[in-house]
Amino acid sequence: MDTEKSEEFYKRLREQLTESSDWPSKYLYKFIVPSETEKIERIHQIFDNTGAVIESKQSKKGTYTSLSITVMRDNPDAVIQKYIEVGEVKGVISL
Secondary structure, rough: OHHHHHHHHHHHHHHHHHOOOOOEEEEEEEEEEOOHHHHHHHHHHOOOOOOOEEEEEEEEOEEEEEEEEEEOOOOHHHHHHHHHHHHOOOOEEEE
């Protein structure tokens, strides 16, 4: 994602989160990750010590793993910060 697009995406997301939720609030992240142990472990590390509940499900062929992560966040910026951190893991798709 190029920088201009991602800035616009996060700006819009921040507005939507501000309008749609009272903070602090539980937030559900969904990611599609190539089924590579080190990438999945990296995402687990990003959410380590946050009290996150992480559910994973492998695709039929085993090529990808979907991760659903429910975690309490203090505000929209805290939500976006985790998207940015996970976005640094190559090949991850944020839903």
